[in-house]
Every structure is written in C-alpha cells, then in structure tokens.
Amino acid sequence: MIDRMVQPIVLNSILIFKVKEFLKKIWRYTWKATVWFFIITILSVILFRWVPVPITPLMLIRCIEQKMDGKEMKLKKEWVPLDEIASSLQLAVVCSEDQNFIKHNGFDFEAIQKAMDYNETHKKTRGASTISQQTAKNVFLWQGRSYVRKGFEVYFTFLIETLWSKERIMEVYLNVIEMGDGIYGAQAASKTFFKKDARYLSKSEAATIAAVLPNPIRFNAGNPSGYIQKRRAWITTQMSYWGGILKYEEEAVKEKPKKKKR
Numbered sequence: 711m712i713d714r715m716v717q718p719i720v721l722n723s724i725l726i727f728k729v730k731e732f733l734k735k736i737w738r739y740t741w742k743a744t745v746w747f748f749i750i751t752i753l754s755v756i757l758f759r760w761v762p763v764p765i766t767p768l769m770l771i772r773c774i775e776q777k778m779d780g781k782e783m784k785l786k787k788e789w790v791p792l793d794e795i796a797s798s799l800q801l802a803v804v805c806s807e808d809q810n811f812i813k814h815n816g817f818d819f820e821a822i823q824k825a826m827d828y829n830e831t832h833k834k835t836r837g838a839s840t841i842s843q844q845t846a847k848n849v850f851l852w853q854g855r856s857y858v859r860k861g862f863e864v865y866f867t868f869l870i871e872t873l874w875s876k877e878r879i880m881e882v883y884l885n886v887i888e889m890g891d892g893i894y895g896a897q898a899a900s901k902t903f904f905k906k907d908a909r910y911l912s913k914s915e916a917a918t919i920a921a922v923l924p925n926p927i928r929f930n931a932g933n934p935s936g937y938i939q940k941r942r943a944w945i946t947t948q949m950s951y952w953g954g955i956l957k958y959e960e961e962a963v964k965e966k967p968k969k970k971k972r
Contacts, residue, residue, distance in 0.1 A: 751850070755869045758849065759878060762789040766886050767852050769894060776892070784892025786902060792881035795896045796911040798949070800880055802920035805948035806941075808841040811880075816842040816871035817864075843867045845883040884908075888926050889919060903932035917945040 773783045792800075804811045810818045818840050839847070846866035851859055870879060889899035896908040896919070904915050911919070921941035922929040929938050 751866070752869065752873075754850070755866070755873050758882065759874050763849055763882060763886050766848050766894075767850075768848055768888060769886075771853065772888075772892065785894070786892055786898040787885075787894040788897040788901075789885050789895065790897045790908060792877055792884070795881075795884050795908045796916055798913045799884065799896055799908065799911050799916035799919060801949050801952060802913075802916040802945055803841065803884070803923065805952060806917075806920040806945045807844070807923060809948075809952075811841050812876065814840060814842075816840060816867040840867075841883050842871055842879055844887065845879050846870055848886050848888075849882060887923065889922065890926050890931065893926070899931065903930075913946060913949060914942065917942045917949065920945050 769785060769787070773785060776783050808814075808818065810821070821840075843863055846869075847853075847863050850866045851862055874882075885895040885897075888894055889896070890902060893899050893902050896911075899919055900906055900908040900911055900915075903919070904911065918931045918934055918938065921934070921938045922931045929935060931938075934942065
C-alpha cells in the first residue's frame with residue numbers, strides 16, 4: 711500500500727528533475743549561441759571596416775531567383791575605393807535617399823515619424839530607411855519586412871555606426887547596393903549604363919543612378935522613363951542646393967551664407 715503511494719511521488723520527482731535538466735540544457739545552448747552570435751557579428755563588422763565585402767545575401771538571392779526563372783545568372787560588381795567614386799554620386803544618393811546622413815546616428819526619427827503619418831492615410835507605404843540601415847541590411851541580412859529582420863537591422867545599423875566612419879558606410883553602400891538587374895555598386899553601374907568609370911560620372915548621370923535606387927529592377931538608369939527623369943530633375947535641384955562636394959563631418963552640411971543686401 712505504501713509502495714503504491716510512494717511510486718507516483720517518485721515518478722513525479724524524476725519527471726520534474728528531467729524537465730529541469732532539459733531546461734538547463736536549453737538555457738546553456740541559448741546562452742552559448744547568443745555569445746557566439748555577438749562575437750561573430752562584431753568581428754564581421756570590424757573586419758569589413760577595412761576589407762571589401764566579397765558578396766551579399768541579396769546578390770546570392772538574386773542569382774537563385776534568376777536560375778529558378780530560367781534566366782542567365784548575372785552578377786556584375788567591382789569594388790572601388792570611395793575616392794574613385796565621383797563626389798557627385800555620393801551627394802546624389804544623400805539627396806535622394808538620406809539627407810540627414812551626416813548628422814544622424816543611423817536612424818532618422820523625424821523621417822520615421824513622417825513616414826508613419828503618411829502610411830496611415832495612404833495605401834502605398836513609404837519607407838524611412840537611412841543609408842546606414844540600407845547598408846546594414848544589404849551586407850548582413852536578407853530581404854523582408856518581418857519584425858525579426860527589422861530587429862537585426864537595428865542591431866547591425868548600431869554596430870556599423872559605432873565601428874565604422876561615415877566615409878566607410880558610404881564606401882560600402884556605393885559598392886554593394888543594387889543598381890540594376892544583376893548590377894551592384896557604382897563602378898559596375900557606371901560601366902554598364904554610361905561606359906565609363908565611376909569617378910567620371912557627371913552630375914546628371916549620378917542623379918539618374920540615384921533616381922532608380924528605390925526599385926533598380928523595375929527602372930533602368932541607361933534608359934530612364936519619364937518618372938525617372940522627373941526624379942533626376944528633383945535630385946539635381948537638391949544637389950545644387952546642398953553644394954557640389956559632400957563633406958564627411960560630425961555635423962550637417964552647412965548652408966552657404968547669404969549675401970547681405972547693400
């Protein structure tokens with residue numbers, strides 16, 4: 711009789727013990743995985759502070775998509791230093807994609823709030839990703855709109871803003887960003903669309919490349935549609951307003967002082 715009463719208690723104790731051991735194992739594995747995640751990601755960001763990014767997740771995804779669609783795989787890219795990319799293109803992408811690039815720390819909260827207000831009243835949504843966020847997403851992450859991916863994007867954006875200079879962020883951005891079907895980076899785009907090196911891009915050509923960045927698969931910088939021509943005109947106007955040379959400082963580009971009326 712006593713054995714029958716004790717047996718369930720013993721079984722419950724064994725079950726509880728096994729559950730506790732199982733949870734401890736999960737915790738140990740989770741802890742180790744988290745530590746290794748931080749070590750690997752931080753070291754990767756430090757490495758790419760100096761080493762050119764060889765390939766990105768988006769490049770691989772696009773190659774797979776081309777193969778699945780029965781198309782020839784295209785992957786044109788050529789890494790060049792920032793000083794071999796026309797300053798007009800650097801200025802054009804800032805004017806087009808992120809006018810607060812110099813002064814923010816990776817996130818433009820004013821632009822985010824404006825995008826949220828706009829999206830509440832419009833069917834077509836508007837994004838507010840900075841150049842830093844786009845760089846983090848392109849180098850380290852996959853495409854998508856999930857909260858998980860967005861969380862990783864915030865993490866990597868914080869890392870590159872902390873460990874890289876603004877010049878390096880711009881250099882990586884202009885070397886890995888998708889600029890056409892199978893075309894990545896300023897040098898490949900410049901050679902494909904304008905038959906010249908990126909350092910020789912004119913103001914209009916730079917503005918054209920910047921104009922297609924929101925959707926480089928749909929639009930073609932070598933054969934700009936009416937919509938792209940309008941965007942190019944707007945970007946060119948913005949470039950004239952901000953000046954011809956983009957200065958990488960810890961403060962925003964200052965407006966030119968107005969002449970006093972006599």
